[in-house]
Amino acid sequence: xxxxxxxxxxxxxxxxxxxxxxxxxxxxxxxxxxxxxxxxxxxxxxxxxxxxxxxxxxxxxxxxxxxxxxxxxxxxxxxxxxxxxxxxxxxxxxxxxxxxxxxxxxxxxxxxxxxxxxxxxxxxxxxxxxxxxxxxxxxxxxxxxxxxxxxxxxxxxxxxxxxxxxxxxxxxxxxxxxxxxxxxxxxxxxxxxxxxxxxxxxxxxxxxxxxxxxxxxxxxxxxxxxxxxxxxxxxxxxxxxxxxxxxxxxxxxxxxxxxxxxxxxxxxxxxxxxxxxxxxxxxxxxxxxxxxxxxxxxxxxxxxxxxxxxxxxxxxxxxxxxxxxxxxxxxxxxxxxxxxxxxxxxxxxxxxxxxxxxxxxxxxxxxxxxxxxx
Numbered sequence: 001x002x003x004x005x006x007x008x009x010x011x012x013x014x015x016x017x018x019x020x021x022x023x024x025x026x027x028x029x030x031x032x033x034x035x036x037x038x039x040x041x042x043x044x045x046x047x048x049x050x051x052x053x054x055x056x057x058x059x060x061x062x063x064x065x066x067x068x069x070x071x072x073x074x075x076x077x078x079x080x081x082x083x084x085x086x087x088x089x090x091x092x093x094x095x096x097x098x099x100x101x102x103x104x105x106x107x108x109x110x111x112x113x114x115x116x117x118x119x120x121x122x123x124x125x126x127x128x129x130x131x132x133x134x135x136x137x138x139x140x141x142x143x144x145x146x147x148x149x150x151x152x153x154x155x156x157x158x159x160x161x162x163x164x165x166x167x168x169x170x171x172x173x174x175x176x177x178x179x180x181x182x183x184x185x186x187x188x189x190x191x192x193x194x195x196x197x198x199x200x201x202x203x204x205x206x207x208x209x210x211x212x213x214x215x216x217x218x219x220x221x222x223x224x225x226x227x228x229x230x231x232x233x234x235x236x237x238x239x240x241x242x243x244x245x246x247x248x249x250x251x252x253x254x255x256x257x258x259x260x261x262x263x264x265x266x267x268x269x270x271x272x273x274x275x276x277x278x279x280x281x282x283x284x285x286x287x288x289x290x291x292x293x294x295x296x297x298x299x300x301x302x303x304x305x306x307x308x309x310x311x312x313x314x315x316x317x318x319x320x321x322x323x324x325x326x327x328x329x330x331x332x333x334x335x336x337x338x339x340x341x342x343x344x345x346x347x348x349x350x351x352x353x354x355x356x357x358x359x360x361x362x363x364x365x366x367x368x369x370x371x372x373x374x
Contacts (some may be wrong), residue, residue, distance in 0.1 A: 128205035149189035162237035203316030233266030
């Protein structure tokens with residue numbers, strides 16, 4: 001009867017111990033084992049470290065176009081008309097659906113501008129702000145932007161940093177009660193505008209500027225006009241200005257900027273040109289997020305140039321912004337998980353196999369040399 005040389009699996013014992021004396025334990029073998037284990041651990045940890053490092057790629061595309069039918073007119077009125085239609089057309093489902101789609105389209109093609117600026121040497125009642133010519137002082141700004149900016153007395157921290165003082169121990173919540181801060185003002189808030197070019201200004205009011213010029217012409221020195229007008233030095237501190245959600249990995253040029261007018265009188269206009277770059281931020285295992293980056297160019301206009309400008313420009317801060325037609329896509333990715341696991345297995349197994357082959361070759365060569373010497 002034929003018997004297979006291979007024993008039955010039932011007789012196989014995986015826990016059997018090797019016969020004593022078959023495996024020789026030497027110092028060289030121990031060193032080789034320690035060396036192989038150390039190399040395997042180092043490569044193992046480095047592979048894990050490399051896996052958690054993200055690969056960053058960038059791509060440039062044309063930004064999506066905005067149909068003129070969904071752009072909010074700069075003079076307002078359109079959004080209110082849509083809201084009134086939606087309010088009184090609840091019985092007409094088709095009309096209501098069309099109006100709501102228009103409102104959603106407007107919301108998708110608009111952007112929030114968040115502002116916080118401190119004028120350390122100007123009272124709030126002498127300041128004015130405007131968007132595309134609609135000024136707060138004449139009521140046009142509030143018509144188109146119900147959620148308008150607020151002008152308040154600065155906090156201890158805001159006044160200290162805006163006036164160049166030390167901020168240690170200053171509160172970011174308590175209003176500054178010092179006499180000097182009475183002639184200071186912080187403007188902060190948010191407005192929603194269409195994603196098209198525009199101008200946003202924070203300046204002296206036209207009435208105060210005209211009154212100051214009249215007093216100077218009548219012989220009153222410029223510093224002495226403050227008691228009649230409330231201030232003239234338009235130096236300011238930009239805490240932060242953002243368009244939409246700012247891209248965290250990019251520097252914001254409109255943050256923590258102290259602007260001091262170079263004219264001895266302190267009168268001047270900080271003219272800034274801002275380019276808003278739409279960005280799609282794709283992080284690993286997260287939904288894509290629409291953010292914005294900013295690039296800026298700024299220069300100071302002296303008072304004598306303001307007087308001859310046409311149309312007449314007021315001292316303060318003027319921001320001209322426009323949107324870049326090129327959209328940036330920022331993608332962060334990692335190595336495939338299965339590729340990562342395969343690499344770990346290859347490292348651990350490959351190190352021991354390689355070290356075993358090398359050590360075996362070295363030992364065999366040494367034995368051969370010893371035999372020849374004998």
